Amino acid sequence: MSFRTTTDIGYVEDVSPGAGALPPRAWYASSDARSLSLNGRWRLRVSATADAEDDSFAEEGYDAGDWAEVTVPGHWVLQGEGAFGSPVYTNHLYPFPVDPPRVPTENPTGDHLRVFDLPQGWPDVSEGGFVLRFDGVESCARVWLNGTDIGEFKGSRLAHEFAVGHLLRPSGNILAVRVHQWSAGSYLEDQDQWWLPGIFRDVTLLHRPAGSVLDFFVHASYDHVSAEGTLRVDSDVDGRVTVPALGVDVPTGEAVTVPVQPWTAETPTLYDGELVTEGERVALRIGFRTVELADGLIKVNGRPILFKGVNRHEWHPETGRALDPETMREDVLLMKRHNINAVRTSHYPPHPAFLDLCDEYGLWVIDECDLETHGFVEQDWRDNPVDDDRWTPALLDRAARMVERDKNHPSVVIWSLGNEAGTGRGLTAMADWIHGRDTTRLVHYEGDLNCRDTDVYSRMYAFHEEVERIGRGLDGGTLRRRQLPFILCEYAHAMGNGPGGLADYQRIFEAHDRLQGAFVWEWIDHGIKHPELGYAYGGDFGEELHDGNFVCDGLVLPDRTPSPGLVEFKKVIEPVALTASEDGTVRVTNKQDFADLSALAFTWAFQVDGETVASGDLTVPALTAGESADVKLPQPPADAPAGAETGWTVRALLAEDTAWGSEGHVVAWGQVPVSARTLPSVTATAVPVVGERLITLGPASFDARTGELRSIGPVEVTGLRLDVWRATTDNDDGAPWQSDVRHGVLWRKLGLHRMRHRLDAVEVGPDALTVRTRVAPAAWEQGLATVYRWSSDGDRVQLTVSVTPEGDWTVPLPRLGVRFGLSEADRLTWFGGGPGEAYPDSRAASTVGRWQSTVDGMQTPYVRPQENGARADVRWAELGGLRVEGDPEFWFTARRWTSEQLDAARHRSDLVPGGTVWVNLDHGQHGLGSQSCGPGPLPQYFLNAAPAEFSFVFTATG
């Protein structure tokens, strides 16, 4: 039996990269040759299979009047409100049967049509040279111009060009593009992200005049000994290269050496130049820098660098991977403002305009090829395309399309072969080709454990301890590997609340030369804006296979609001350390790799109980990279009231507006305590009075039978009791594949979310009310003997909570403290850590001061709701008519729903404010870690069940 199809779709499942496209070349904007953007509204028809419709739509006279319209660039599944299908999210599982290179019959296919005229004044079409460029189409496209089939291609995030001069006419050109969601190429694009078909990057018609530039390679190195740059532009078409600021005017292919300022991510000096051939002028932005592997280290311009990086996927909550220029710029600005100095373009080359921004603003880039075959892990990597010679041409095509397109960016210092593709000959072939084509950069691939093909030892999610061993050179591995520098291409999985442990990693990186930094996974949550759910994640579109909210694991929320994790990262990687030193001095250390401190200004502020009472400028020498100095602080103002807490805050600010930040932007800061506060205490003078229903003690009243707090002054208080539960974070729950202890799972098994409170005694003494309880879950012996002791001086009331674990506690607690409900609370003020959220292993950014917020303002709206919003080191807080002082400091949380409601919520929209504000005053919180894909919290951040006593003093503020 044989099947007949109306149209030839063999190319869809063909392992070849395609047919008809021009060889890859540098991506650049011409200064004088014309170009016509074909972005905009296109006609669209989506069919269920690759061959449902014939190709007559590409022909003249076809009437597409009843087709829908979509915006190009775009993904059709994100337009038309579901009319054209839906997004699908899987992490590494292929959402189709694994039978390479075959793809399912159900293969959503979008036929795109656009009619265009050449603008007035354009050269005559008979003059030849016109090129049609596609910057990104997922996953396979076939193209017709004016009825002629001009070719087909795969390689979704790579540019493809076609010579079309012979087919163009002045007006009424019909461009037809058939896009298949699935193709052989899909096997090479198994990145952890939404599957989003469409023409998602620009489509452009370029005029290529006779004698125009074809391809060129800018070689601009820097000799740090002579402080000279050497420039040579190799060009397929001969011409001249000029750089006016350097007095350079040389033919292409000829090297010239001149004194220059080098390019680094810290000092991104670019020289404007021009490449002029007979037919065209092309603007050049030249950055001089030399990347090398020397003394076992990655060095730029002779110095080792430290990556403080992020993994960036392209993402916009409404347009997916179709990014507008403003969004790209926003990413770069946000990164620079948060002290980030490096980007890994996980896991494909980004829109080329993003790399222009990296050149301009200064970010080191690991440019990664569009290659991942992760799903083959499920079959022990059998049939992995990277180890099957039939696929090697496609792999080499992808490598070449990346390198050729992006080779003129000074920001790109490392090429990456791809991500999670196992090992195989195809990868070696890619590495060999890249090494041969570009000797001026290094090659990275994390999957190459022995570093056979790569120039840097790279891993993901290695635990702190192992990283430290690697730093000390105590790891095993091949001799070659042990001679190479180390990076973590992914670490600190930023899913939901977290990551914890950033500061601990950074200390290790900074302690060992071999460790050259790391890239947080990842930059942004890929939530999709959704009318009912807030942001959608995997499963919200009815996918039969999906990985839930694993796609929301970024340092910024889907709308690019910085999460507390980003604020923490900014602090941990700050380029200047400001630390307390001996006798009234502050130690200033320039932690940059190149720049001195001349771009920064420094200030001091003196605080009394968190309020600044004096401030001024601090004179700091323009220390060179790596240098430190002790700087004297002024005399502390003498008039601080007795018992007040005092201290210094020292800040490093941008001295002037820069390209990415305005004057006064805080780059780094440190706090130096001077004197500690007097701890609150209440002299127990009030006598408890037992009434029929209530016991009163000073301003407080209690239920006479249960001893439960009812009110303090006019403020009604409900449900005050011990609380150990938190709505588990993604990092508490951990990744299902992880074999080591996952606390969220153990907590639920033990029933810490269903603790019962047994009342053992209500004791009225001469100066205190004591309530004895045992807090424990059904089914287990473990419990917490909990005693609440209340006393008062008539105005204030003090609660001391004593907790004694009983039974065999092998599991730490999520939190330990009290919670209670207030009927009215909105604005709040506190003295302690802020302004944002903090947890034990993510508290570097928490600044001691006087802070104000609202209950709503205290929430971090993680896409999947979970524990959030705690403020650290709180000395006192005021809300809802109450003032609470802690002995010792406490963790402070307030929200309009209970932890149980937070725990049950799947989306933001599930969180409906009730009439009560629930307040948690915690003596302890368990650390966060990043076990959603990495290590759990380090042991020092465990909240182990141990005898504890803590107290609070409550005052009604009236």
Ligand code: IPT
């Ligand atoms: C690692 C992937 O490289 C990345 O794409 C992402 O999936 C990340 O994990 C988790 O969010 S792979 C993992 C098996 C370590």
